[in-house]
Amino acid sequence: MNIGQAAKASGISEKMIRYYESIGLIGPVSRTEAGYRVFREKEVHALRFISRARDLGFSVEQMGNLLALWQDRHRASADVKAVAQAHIEELDGKIQKLQDMRRTLEHLVKHCRGDERPDCPILSDLAAESVAESHERDVETS
Amino acid sequence: MNIGQAAKASGISEKMIRYYESIGLIGPVSRTEAGYRVFREKEVHALRFISRARDLGFSVEQMGNLLALWQDRHRASADVKAVAQAHIEELDGKIQKLQDMRRTLEHLVKHCRGDERPDCPILSDLAAESVAESHERDVETS
């Protein structure tokens, strides 16, 4: 199976397959005389594994861990669970941050007339002289 | 005011200030004889604007639009609102995606014993021979 076939079979682009090989996420793929990569079921299976993990937002590093665990017949499921849980917490952090932004923005948008006049609370807020927001200017010992 | 002061006053790192100048997000800053950048209130004000927009997750491109509108006395607030609303939708998309991941992962984690044994539904799911599309995973059948 050539790389094009493997890409279609796994849902990972040729580019990314080569990349994953180059960084060692998947071991070196065997080649034909001419240098073409040859994929067998084993490799394609791993690529599909990667594809699914990627869909769940795992980083390349985390995928490396998961792949290692997958291939370790003596793994403890606790180790796998730990990776997954850490990722859930990462996701929670990101979701939280995005929702905070969303809330603030939603609030501003709700108060903007959205007509031809220039007055706009969104810009006013962005341009506001810093009041008691998260940034600090003071650095001197007072 | 030198760049270090401007950085402290705006909450944007020196690095990023130079970068924002280099890509034209802020106009060229005037210089001393020796080549040091000189920031006046006007520039610092713009940097603070950028800092706030960035905290709300606006991209550099969107910030460019917002800055232009901010400086356009004849803007229509509708234009500002449109930028903000587009961004809210972007945020919604990202949140949605992350929550989908989170849900799936949470489900898998819940069904993993997390003990010494190797059996793990998380790995089983990732390794599954594709049955249906990856989105059609089993959802809370209780």
Add this chain to the structure above:
DNA sequence: ATTTGACCTTACAACAATGGGAAGGTTTAT
């Protein structure tokens, strides 16, 4: 047998946004 087109190879650049660091010039305070 040669051409064509679809495939493969590597290598390099780019994206967004940010940080790190080197090598060197300037200002300020001692």
Add this chain to the structure above:
DNA sequence: ATAAACCTTCCCATTGTTGTAAGGTCAAAT
């Protein structure tokens, strides 16, 4: 005069992915 604290530009790395260029290979049609 000298050291410390600034500033400057330039290049590199990150994460994950795509694009492109220049070239080698394979299979089918001429």
